Amino acid sequence: MSRLSNWLDGRFPYSRMYRDFAAHPVPPHARNPIYCLGGLTFLTFGIQVITGVFLAFYYQPTPERAYGSIEFIMTQVRFGAFVRSVHHYAANLMVILVVLHMLRVFYTGSFKKPRELNWVAGSFLLLITLAFGFTGYLLPWDQVAYWASTVGTEIMRGTPLVGKLLMVLTRGGLKVTEHTLGRFFALHILVLPLVALIFLAAHFIMVRVQGIADEL
Numbered sequence: 001m002s003r004l005s006n007w008l009d010g011r012f013p014y015s016r017m018y019r020d021f022a023a024h025p026v027p028p029h030a031r032n033p034i035y036c037l038g039g040l041t042f043l044t045f046g047i048q049v050i051t052g053v054f055l056a057f058y059y060q061p062t063p064e065r066a067y068g069s070i071e072f073i074m075t076q077v078r079f080g081a082f083v084r085s086v087h088h089y090a091a092n093l094m095v096i097l098v099v100l101h102m103l104r105v106f107y108t109g110s111f112k113k114p115r116e117l118n119w120v121a122g123s124f125l126l127l128i129t130l131a132f133g134f135t136g137y138l139l140p141w142d143q144v145a146y147w148a149s150t151v152g153t154e155i156m157r158g159t160p161l162v163g164k165l166l167m168v169l170t171r172g173g174l175k176v177t178e179h180t181l182g183r184f185f186a187l188h189i190l191v192l193p194l195v196a197l198i199f200l201a202a203h204f205i206m207v208r209v210q211g212i213a214d215e216l
């Protein structure tokens with residue numbers, strides 16, 4: 001085993017990469033559990049990616065099939081109900097954790113120079129998390145999902161000047177239809193994960209380069 005890992009390390013220097021990026025002592029003030037909230041948010045995101053991929057194996061994003069495919073996941077697929085429940089509860093937990101993490105950063109004043117840009121990156125991550133929740137909510141295509149998305153996209157119409165355009169773009173037309181379902185599905189499993197990964201990478205690189213903010 002060690003011969004194999006040495007061989008690999010000689011060609012892909014993962015132990016040096018790990019040392020450079022992760023093997024640093026945590027400053028004493030950051031051992032307070034409130035400093036775990038960012039990491040816990042990331043953990044829930046990881047859970048969402050894994051359970052989400054399993055759901056996507058069975059979920060079918062068309063009005064005729066969406067509800068039935070969820071029913072199939074809940075009643076026929078082995079561990080289907082479990083995986084879907086984990087995806088549902090972890091989504092709620094992620095929103096709670098990201099807000100608590102933001103409050104921790106605010107409370108400890110960690111957004112101040114030179115971390116202003118990381119606060120901005122974090123703000124985008126907050127919006128992305130909420131967008132995940134909003135787009136995911138339509139996917140079961142039941143009454144609650146349909147009307148929640150109708151009301152949610154109607155609110156966009158209130159935006160000054162570009163309101164109607166925004167609503168039509170999001171719905172893929174004037175009403176919530178199969179085009180809305182297709183759009184929300186593509187956003188949920190393709191666009192948002194990619195954008196999230198880019199912002200997460202920027203967020204973590206900044207945390208690593210700047211180090212954790214000093215005590216207040």
Ligand code: HEM
Nearest residue numbers: 048049052053055056059091132133136137139140189193
């Ligand atoms: C790569 C990442 C992800 C994939 C592939 C994915 C995939 C899916 C799929 C296929 C569904 C439809 C099945 C169902 O409704 O149970 C779904 C639903 C949902 N997703 Fe995701 N998801 C991902 C990440 C996320 C994240 C990060 C969040 C939340 C912050 C989230 C929140 C939701 C919600 C709230 C639902 C509706 C659940 C329900 O009540 O049934 N998802 N997702």
Ligand code: HEM
Nearest residue numbers: 035038039041042102110111118119122123125126212213
């Ligand atoms: C998906 C969402 C997010 C994830 C996974 C995440 C993850 C993390 C992690 C792991 C850290 C290291 C320190 C810690 O855990 O407390 C951190 C630091 C930080 N985060 Fe986030 N974060 C997210 C959202 C946010 C939001 C919404 C904001 C603010 C609007 C924010 C602002 C910051 C700042 C300024 C730091 C540096 C704090 C310091 O040096 O003490 N993050 N983030």
